Amino acid sequence: MENQTLHKTLKPIHLWAIAVGMVISGQYFGWNYGFTDGGVIGMIIASLLVTVFFACFIFSYAELATSIPNAGGPTAYAARAMGPFAGYVTGIACLLEFVFAPPAIAVSTGAYIHFLIPSVNPVFITTGIFVLFIVINMIGMKGAALIELIATVIALVGLALFYTAGLPYVKLENLAPAGAPPVALGGVLAAVPFAIWFFLAIEGGAMAAEEVENPKRDIPRGFISGILTLAVATVLTLLVTAGLGGGEGKPADYPLPQALSNVYGEGSWIVIAVSVIGLVGLIASLHGIIIGYSRQTYALSRAGYFPKFLSKLNRHGVPVWGLLIPGAIGVVCAGSAAFASALIELAVFGAVLMYCLSMISLFILRAKEPRLDRPFQVMFPVVPAVALALGMLFLFCVVRYSMMVKVMPILGVNIPLWAVVVFIYAAAILYYAARGRHSVSSEKAAFAEQP
Template sequence: MDNNELNKTLRPFQLWVIGVGIVISGNFLGWNFGLLESGYVGMLIAICLMAIMYLFMCFGISELSTIMPYAGGPYSFARRAMGPYIGFITGIGVILEYFIAGTVVSIGVGAYISFLFPTISTLLAAAIMYVFFSIIHIIGVKEYARLEGVLVIISLTLLVLMYFVGFPHIDTAKLIGGINGSLIPSGFKGVLIAIPYAMWLFLGIEMLPMMAEETRNVKKDMSKGILTGMVTLLILAILTTLLAIGLAGIEQMSNAKDPLPMAVATAFGDTYWLAQMLASIGLIGLIASFSGIILAYSRQIFSLSRSRYLPGFLSKLHNKRKTPYVAIALPSILGLLIIMFFNPNDLILVATFGALVSYITMNLSVIILRKKEPDLVRYYKTPLYPIAPIVSIILAVIALIANFLTNLSFFWISLGVFAIATIYYFAWGKNNINSHAPEEQFIQNLSHQDIQNENMTV
């Protein structure tokens, strides 16, 4: 194995665990912030639209990951299809998505810990989480996957327990009546406002192609991990939002920093055993996502650095563990600084903006490569092509409009990040690309037989 390549250890179950684990915190935090404008019905519509967008995108990235089984994932796809600049911008979108998502989830972790232990500040709790999971990721991805499996199973068990206890007590009037008797209080605009928060229930599943370089059999296992994870998340999204709103109502849920404990406490009382359990064990769901987010942004930073779009020191690997320790540690320090200055509901908009940029370019990559290089070896092909990627692109554009409507200031902040990245690319990045990096070597190699041979070795 090359000195600058990652270990191949992951199987389908571990991919499912990582995919569900990185997203599962969306059930415990963040999805509820748009409820005053959308109501339950508007939120449900937003969830369904975003589920279609993610599912159709998952079809496409499952195909692309068998063609380009590298840690670059989204960057690699867009680089092959549309050139180095679009590849770089896609990678920046992915980094922005997960880096900001990490700060949001860390705030949630701190809020839950502060609820349980009032003497511990949110910042201190977040710092402890960053340090602990940075160490776990430096030790190795296989060790992380084992720990993540335990966290995900506990989180899923707790959610299922909540469903069994809570569903008999749902008040349908709280679902159907809405605020002031309106099903969707702000109409179509309310649905748009809910979309960035509905994304929070799925955001992150698309990181699995970044695990391709660490997957034992990409051509068979990647699509299984992505699609089973997506189905799991859709079921959880529908059940969690239905139960929480049905127990507590829209107004109670709309600003809750701990929506599930609050929902159960509203229906059964603060001292009810399940409310206490959700406030304590529910923390595990946030921790599961937080640890997965560190994995995601470290792999994209590592890949862009290995190709020298970003400074080379960011792709340094641990001599023994073969893990990108700088790409893990440095963003964690920066994330702690961001926590001090911003609210999570605003940061969610920045994370979803970065994600949507990468979603559009990844879906475009599926279409462009089908036309540009139809003979590439594809062990998995996108169902419903070309309808699936086109529909996913349309929904991503609608979600970008929703992001604009929700908070104009943070929309411009997000655009500003990409403007700075563009200046950096043309001033430095494009002149320092490492042609020997695996992603770049693959892109330069136009021999279909060589491509097939390289895929067969994964």
């Protein structure tokens, strides 16, 4: 196990920054695609449901993360509760989320810069930013977490500027347009996958659990402060953007500047300022999720699911190949802005599947290991039951309204999203059957029982 131990350097403020930073870009783009499917009212209802879900989920998840502080996060919880194959399935779902979310964020970063400087090619910016932050992540967790903290605080300042500038001009008629059709259940459910983008990846802080100085005390502090920060931001972002007329017309990859420009004009300093700070928010999430996928890949490799070289650390304690190989996939995806929406939906599918499996793991572990040390205990079974019920509803929404009807253009061919997911899981399961299950069997106890 030489050179496979992560360094404990993080405090609660770093964990808060990683959790919020991974998500903060969701305030600046992506969620607004839900206006197309659900309308303003449908998107508001979907966002309220999603906020309730994540509040219940993150309290439940904090119990798992403090009981089993493992870099594998949900993979470790599922492996301990349901066995190595369930851990592997959960780990692949987590990688779907953490590998496809960064290129979607990078695409929006390129769009924001193109909005500010129309002469630049957004594709070059997109791929260049992605590669830059893969390189930055080589410096080690403490330095990466400090960058994440600074970027997250700046991004929150940008949101505060947006709220201050926009709230006085919010019009109630924009929140409930007079000529809008009645709210339909189907529209609300179709908006759910995009409302999830407001909070997507907040659980990624658990993947830094082995690098937290005092995980049993600090993980709940980081997670709970993070969910409270994001819940307030979600309500205000949705209210101001929709209230300024941002729910009308074709969705843009820069909804906050677009909404402000309805009041102040595109060239005003306030619109430019929010656009520039919005870039920092996007960078915070890109940087944070890169941390997340590298640690998930590292954990899967260390457990024997993936080849061993993926868990090799450099002298700064960074899993180099676990950072570079998923990053290369992300860079290729980021090079095509044509399917940014599809990338969001693939990431959301992986996330929701992982959320459901994590809640099932919590229930099984409560029954299977009642004496497991649980430094933080959720209000059981009510809170995790609400999270699981809403998670199953959201999984249906994502499959019904995204996977079954949306496509991803690959090499000029429109491939249904469900077919992309089936291909990924078929390849993963074939690898597990051929190689992974033989490797993990000898290390199963060390992985599942990691303190």
